[in-house]
Amino acid sequence: DAKTTQPPSMDCAEGRAANLPCNHSTISGNEYVYWYRQIHSQGPQYIIHGLKNNETNEMASLIITEDRKSSTLILPHATLRDTAVYYCIVGYSTLTFGKGTMLLVSP
Amino acid sequence: DGGITQSPKYLFRKEGQNVTLSCEQNLNHDAMYWYRQDPGQGLRLIYYSQIVNDFQKGDIAEGYSVSREKKESFPLTVTSAQKNPTAFYLCASGGDRLQNTEAFFGQGTRLTVV
Numbered sequence: 001d002a003k004t005t006q007p008p009s010m011d012c013a014e015g016r017a018a019n020l021p022c023n024h025s026t027i028s029g030n031e032y033v034y035w036y037r038q039i040h041s042q043g044p045q046y047i048i049h050g051l052k053n054n055e056t057n058e059m060a061s062l063i064i065t066e067d068r069k070s071s072t073l074i075l076p077h078a079t080l081r082d083t084a085v086y087y088c089i090v091g092y093s094t095l096t097f098g099k100g101t102m103l104l105v106s107p
Numbered sequence: 108d109g110g111i112t113q114s115p116k117y118l119f120r121k122e123g124q125n126v127t128l129s130c131e132q133n134l135n136h137d138a139m140y141w142y143r144q145d146p147g148q149g150l151r152l153i154y155y156s157q158i159v160n161d162f163q164k165g166d167i168a169e170g171y172s173v174s175r176e177k178k179e180s181f182p183l184t185v186t187s188a189q190k191n192p193t194a195f196y197l198c199a200s201g202g203d204r205l206q207n208t209e210a211f212f213g214q215g216t217r218l219t220v221v
Binding site: 034036038041042043044045046049085087094095096097098099100 | 152
């Protein structure tokens, strides 16, 4: 499975867009990029996934670069409830998590 | 109500005792996973199963055992051989990337060994 690199922490003001980057330079041609988040002491929650094209759902948008070596998760209007650890995952065989990015949304 | 259920939410055991954590899903998923999470850390994969009657070791399988006799159930046994069993344990199902499906997680079992 491809490895991912994410910044350990990020800050965002409430109401602003939160842009969370992920590098996955060893991603294979057919591997999807998945994003999950984990609010303290709960099980992780699926957010969004994509292969090549940009994706949007009610929670977030996912921007994948043309060479697919990196992606950005966008929370368009962050709220205090978006404070969580965000995980970017790629790969086929196992659901392997890295350390993720701790996003702190402040008033 | 469909989903994935872990029980119990909190579990206390004495050192040296084996303990089994339950994970049940009614989502008809083939794949199931067990993770361990320590305070301030990410999720580490213990075991996973892609299909009934088959399972594979993850990154930290030592001191743990699993079974997958039924599609909907994937119990995890924490044995006395696990040196530091106190942790938050998470079970997941789905997440089959070949079929482009996301994973669903239970709410976890917090195990404390005293």
